[in-house]
Amino acid sequence: MKSTLTEYLRPAAAEDVPALMALRSEAEGWLRTKGTDQWSDPETGERAITKWRASIDEGRAWVVVGEHDQVLATVSRGPVDRDFWTDADHPETALYLYKLIVSREASGRHLGTRVIDWMSRLAALEGRTWVRIDTWRTNTGLHAYYERLGFKHVRTEAPSHRRSGWLAQRPAGELAMPHDLLPVCPAEGWHGDVAACAEEATRKG
DSSP, X not given: OOOOOOOEEEEOOGXXXXXXXXXXXXXXXXXXXXXXXXXXXXXXXXXXXXXXXXXXXXXXXXXXXOTTSOXXXXXXXXXXXXXXXXXXXXXXXXXXXXXXXXXXXGTTSOHHHHHHHHHHHHHHHTTOSEEEEEEETTOXXXXXXXXXXXXXXXXXXXXXXXXXXXXXXXXXTOOSOTTSOOOBOOOTTOOSOHHHHHHHHHHHO
């Protein structure tokens, strides 16, 4: 059944940074309660946050906003990570999904699933074959979550300077919740790829 909630997806802006940092901090605390060491390394975490800020500045980060304008979730896309994916993987055939975080307030609304579905549709619109992820190697619960959403484990890489490396992919265009798609970029003042946004709106009917 289609959701009656009013969440929508839009590009992240500079003013969203405090809310995004709060999402990250909340996620770190929640992960500690789940018995995983993900994001537990302060140095690794600081590097990750620096890269995340860059993705916001470069227009590669998006936020899900609720009916009261609060940031409920975020996701980023980015370049292929050459620590993990090689030329043999045909990296140009994939969209690479990073930094998917959902607030505990929005738990149970399937926002993570719906965001992944949007990325999947975007990948198909761009003519790509795959949506790809790399996740923390020891977070088996997260691996199982992605596998339930149709991702297939490709392999696990373990470079000594990285804690991520569980690699998986899902076919572009594949949807887990096709009848509950997130509205995309309705906010006034959006200055991103207008043509792509219009195409998304058209495809949603």
